[in-house]
Amino acid sequence: GDVYVSFVVGSDGKVCDVTLLQGISSGCDQEAARVISKLPLMKPGKQRGVPVRVQFTQKIRFSLK
Secondary structure (H helix, E strand, O other), rough: OOOEEEEEEOOOEEEEEEEEEEEEHHHHHHHHHHHOOOOOOOOOOOEEOEEEEEEEEEEEEEOOO
């Protein structure tokens, strides 16, 4: 199934405000949020040359075997 997670990359490049938008089960939902919160430092978005916060939505697909 697919889990949709929303998060913000801050002006300092850190991931924050991780929010679950649509989930499939509590275990998969928690794992998706954990993985997103552990993302490495990113390059922040810029607007007119100034670093700004940018919101993203990411789909994570789980396939159980």
